[in-house]
Amino acid sequence: MNINMTLIGQTLAFAIFVWFCIKYVWPPISTALHERQKKIADGLDAASRASRDLELAQEQAAETLRESKEQAAAILEQANKRSSQIVEEAREQARAEGERLVTSARAEIDQEIQRAKDELRAQVSHLAVTGAERVLEASVDEKAHRKLLDKLAAEL
């Protein structure tokens, strides 16, 4: 247990080991450690960013869904309105058409009546003339008495 040169020897060994550690041991380990630290930090950062993005996307999706639902509801309402309108229009049209048909039928009937009346009148006048001829037994000039006969027919 004497103090001797071992003291100096140990100091030298100490210096050499420390130097070696500074030069060759510490840097690679420290670098690897810090790089891994950075990598992990980046990874965590990316993960939190991704989750934020996901949240945003979910929000957006929900927004879009809500909008499209609203749109669909609006379209449905519009379609309902339109269909009732079309029904209403069709009903209106049908009624107008019916009325028109009735009117035209009535007019036709009136016309028919008028024509029948005219025909009847002509026949009556002809019959009257024939009757008168028979009665008179004489030939009455039809051309000479046309004017008279027409007048008679108009009076019927």
Place this chain on the structure above:
Amino acid sequence: MAAGSENTAAYYIQHHLQNLTYGYHPENGWSLAHSAEEAREMGFWALHLDTMGWSIAMGALFIWLFRKAGRLATTGVPGGLQNAVEMVVEFIENLLRSTFHGKNPIIAPLALTLFVWILFMNTLKIIPVDYFPQLFSRLGVEYMKIVPTTDPNATLGMALGVFILIIYYSIKVKGAGGFAKELSLTPFNHWALIPFNLVLEIIGLLVKPLGLGLRLFGNMFAGEVIFILIALLPFWAIWLLDVPWAIFHILVVTLQAFIFTVLSIVYLSAAHEHH
């Protein structure tokens, strides 16, 4: 090894506490010391071959392990060795963050070297006290004390290294004048008290490495003596005391390495501080 008598017990203890010394003996010239007497007569010009050999072996083991881990270090998922090494490195980094306030890239590797090296040297103590002395005596080597930290030369040698760095950084950071001022004008800032301050501060400065080295030496040496005393018991009783003492020493071994490292960092941190 049971003791036959008081004499052999004393011899056994002394034998186990004697380093393998090579040096210049006044009578025998450059030679190995064959007794504690001869080793003492060699004076300063002698070398403890076992201390140097084992400490360098442990240092080399540290460098080899950590260099290997460093070479294989990836930024991906680390393997077993890399994990262990990185744990120690991170431990040292955290320690520095909390105790070292200057900026110096040298301090972290220095602390790592101190911690792991001392830890390895201390751990040699867990090896049963007779294994290596017996083995080497078969090989014809008389003395073999394998735990370098039970040799004050080793602990004081490392403390001397730290002390040199303390002086170096004190002068580098504060300047020679600043350092001299710190020594002479604290704690009492008055010109008349300069000699008093100087004595106080220089003693304080010298106590740092001395305390550092002697604390480690004292703890390790005391533990070693107890181990040797336990080894003197009858062979069937040894484990009763040896096992608890060895388990307790797992704590002491780590704690002493830690204390040496932390105090070195604290002293160096103080050397970097301006006032």
